[in-house]
Amino acid sequence: MASRIEDYALLGDCYSAALVGKDGSIDWLCWPRFDSDACFAALLGTPDNGRWLLAPVDATARVSRRYREDTLILETRFETDDAAVVVIDFMPPHGDPPDLIRIVVGERGSMPMRTELVVRYGYGAIVPWCSKLDPHTLMAVSGPDMLVLRSPVALRGENLHSVAEFSVGAGERQPFVLGYGPSHLPPPAPADAERELERTERFWTEWSSAHHDAGEWAPEVARSLVTLKALTYAPTGGIVAAPTTSLPEQLGSSRNWDYRFCWLRDATLTLLALMNAGHYEEAKAWRDWLVRAAAGAPEQMQILYGIAGEHRATEWEVPWLCGHEASRPVRIGNAACEQLQLDVFGEVMDALHQARCGGLAASDSAWALQQALLDHLERIWQEPDEGIWEVRGPRQHFTFSKAMAWVAFDRAVKGVEQFGLPGPVERWRSLRDRIHEDVCLHGFDAELGSFVQAYGSRQLDASLLLLPTIGFLPVSDARIAGTIAAIERRLLVDGLVLRYDTAQTDDGLPAGEGAFLACSLWLADAYTLMGRLEDARRLFQRLLALRNDVGLLAEEYDPRAGRQLGNFPQAFSHVSLLNTAHNLSRADKPAQQRSAGLHRRR
Ligand SMILES: OC[C@H]1O[C@H](O[C@H]2O[C@H](CO)[C@@H](O)[C@H](O)[C@H]2O)[C@H](O)[C@@H](O)[C@@H]1O
Numbered sequence: 001m002a003s004r005i006e007d008y009a010l011l012g013d014c015y016s017a018a019l020v021g022k023d024g025s026i027d028w029l030c031w032p033r034f035d036s037d038a039c040f041a042a043l044l045g046t047p048d049n050g051r052w053l054l055a056p057v058d059a060t061a062r063v064s065r066r067y068r069e070d071t072l073i074l075e076t077r078f079e080t081d082d083a084a085v086v087v088i089d090f091m092p093p094h095g096d097p098p099d100l101i102r103i104v105v106g107e108r109g110s111m112p113m114r115t116e117l118v119v120r121y122g123y124g125a126i127v128p129w130c131s132k133l134d135p136h137t138l139m140a141v142s143g144p145d146m147l148v149l150r151s152p153v154a155l156r157g158e159n160l161h162s163v164a165e166f167s168v169g170a171g172e173r174q175p176f177v178l179g180y181g182p183s184h185l186p187p188p189a190p191a192d193a194e195r196e197l198e199r200t201e202r203f204w205t206e207w208s209s210a211h212h213d214a215g216e217w218a219p220e221v222a223r224s225l226v227t228l229k230a231l232t233y234a235p236t237g238g239i240v241a242a243p244t245t246s247l248p249e250q251l252g253s254s255r256n257w258d259y260r261f262c263w264l265r266d267a268t269l270t271l272l273a274l275m276n277a278g279h280y281e282e283a284k285a286w287r288d289w290l291v292r293a294a295a296g297a298p299e300q301m302q303i304l305y306g307i308a309g310e311h312r313a314t315e316w317e318v319p320w321l322c323g324h325e326a327s328r329p330v331r332i333g334n335a336a337c338e339q340l341q342l343d344v345f346g347e348v349m350d351a352l353h354q355a356r357c358g359g360l361a362a363s364d365s366a367w368a369l370q371q372a373l374l375d376h377l378e379r380i381w382q383e384p385d386e387g388i389w390e391v392r393g394p395r396q397h398f399t400f401s402k403a404m405a406w407v408a409f410d411r412a413v414k415g416v417e418q419f420g421l422p423g424p425v426e427r428w429r430s431l432r433d434r435i436h437e438d439v440c441l442h443g444f445d446a447e448l449g450s451f452v453q454a455y456g457s458r459q460l461d462a463s464l465l466l467l468p469t470i471g472f473l474p475v476s477d478a479r480i481a482g483t484i485a486a487i488e489r490r491l492l493v494d495g496l497v498l499r500y501d502t503a504q505t506d507d508g509l510p511a512g513e514g515a516f517l518a519c520s521l522w523l524a525d526a527y528t529l530m531g532r533l534e535d536a537r538r539l540f541q542r543l544l545a546l547r548n549d550v551g552l553l554a555e556e557y558d559p560r561a562g563r564q565l566g567n568f569p570q571a572f573s574h575v576s577l578l579n580t581a582h583n584l585s586r587a588d589k590p591a592q593q594r595s596a597g598l599h600r601r602r
Pocket of ligand 1: 241257266391392
């Protein structure tokens with residue numbers, strides 16, 4: 001059985017990623033790209049669906065883990081009464097050809113170890129042909145793919161698994177290098193594990209040294225930033241929402257989705273967080289990615305794309321994988337790519353506006369694209385959509401979607417006013433006002449004293465917590481105070497926030513899911529804006545404590561079971577954590593300094 005979601009740590013090279021459990025088993029790896037077929041898919045099935053174990057023979061060995069400083073180099077320490085070893089896991093961030101390196105370092109005594117390599121291409125289905133190039137070099141080939149393991153010990157075949165036992169003594173270092181290459185080419189050249197370790201450490205240390213001063217929560221902030229960087233796809237600038245598919249939003253349920261795509265929403269928020277920390281290169285790369293991905297007819301703009309900007313994300317179900325903790329189906333691809341989600345227009349306009357405010361040089365093609373998107377939005381903003389939560393039930397007039405349409409025209413007006421960009425500013429001003437009026441008229445329920453999920457509905461929705469953050473109304477407005485109070489009354493489970501009541505909203509799926517971590521962080525932001533700093537800090541500290549032992553967050557959390565849920569690690573959660581840390585650390589500063597930050601999104 002796979003480990004629990006929170007027992008995994010992330011390895012990555014900015015091309016793809018792997019998840020390694022506390023038990024030393026790498027249970028998820030897609031090569032060579034984030035969205036390639038997995039060759040290790042035990043995360044969603046059994047060890048027979050592919051994994052790479054490297055661990056003490058004694059399964060009762062005590063385990064502790066940490067990342068080396070602000071890097072993505074993982075050190076897992078296994079200890080028994082007689083011996084101790086550290087397994088150093090990392091992926092050198094050059095991607096071409098990709099390697100996954102594990103160095104076993106003996107610390108004390110002599111530790112009996114075991115390794116088991118099970119390669120299954122095609123998401124756990126295809127058994128490769130394994131052959132030995134020499135006693136220490138194993139090659140696994142099938143179809144277009146080839147993996148080559150170079151190890152200090154000779155592996156033997158056992159029931160279609162490649163296994164070996166060996167011992168590591170104090171002071172010894174034993175390197176295992178797994179490389180990938182296309183099967184029609186000669187095997188990839190052997191990597192020098194120790195030299196790659198040095199290079200990888202330098203890469204992450206240099207990258208992390210560019211962070212701005214993060215204040216009170218510097219280590220937590222640094223971990224989230226490294227995690228976001230690991231979700232960027234270096235060749236194109238695309239950013240995946242998470243490196244996994246189908247980790248369940250409720251254990252045993254069918255709320256399982258493929259997040260190995262670039263959502264305009266998640267990616268814009270990620271880029272703002274990286275920019276706020278001083279990382280402008282990623283922001284520029286992403287903006288250029290966006291301009292390429294969305295190029296063409298604006299009515300064909302999608303809410304998500306492949307990491308190189310591919311339009312096709314056809315969703316299908318994998319019948320041979322039993323699912324993480326029996327959560328089925330396992331899905332590849334994401335049908336949400338065909339949805340209309342009006343908020344995305346606002347997210348994109350806001351991100352590009354803030355990029356300009358933050359000093360990212362203007363780009364003519366980006367502004368031209370924005371103008372085309374606005375023309376299209378002018379025609380469609382009155383249509384119902386699937387909303388920020390990508391419901392698979394009927395389209396509705398979601399209040400947050402309309403408010404984000406307001407954001408789109410608001411930022412367009414600001415682009416003209418603040419940066420002298422060309423455009424029909426009077427038309428945009430009047431559209432902005434019309435949408436504001438529309439939302440206040442149809443999206444607010446006077447009896448509840450709260451904005452509601454959709455026009456005419458009496459349901460609440462956590463996205464409405466963002467209304468003051470996006471500048472739609474000030475937090476001092478009674479309608480905002482009423483909305484926050486109503487959400488506190490109706491959407492909190494054990495102090496954490498649900499997106500909406502899944503039993504009352506037709507999202508096309510059986511009811512029930514965890515609390516949504518980003519929404520819980522938005523509540524902390526709303527408290528900060530209201531001046532409820534004690535509440536904000538308390539909630540933030542609680543959320544920080546939900547991170548796993550190496551600082552990672554999935555999408556959701558089940559407070560009753562105390563379990564992380566959903567794809568892992570998720571950009572949305574880490575971005576929201578960064579924003580809340582930023583907002584809180586400025587909360588006691590004078591108003592002018594507070595509003596200077598990009599996180600206020602006005
Ligand atoms: O639960 C329903 C939907 O869940 C996914 O969407 C969520 O993740 C996206 C990526 O992080 C995020 O942008 C969105 O706001 C979330 O609701 C899934 O991708 C959808 O297909 C699914 O309907």
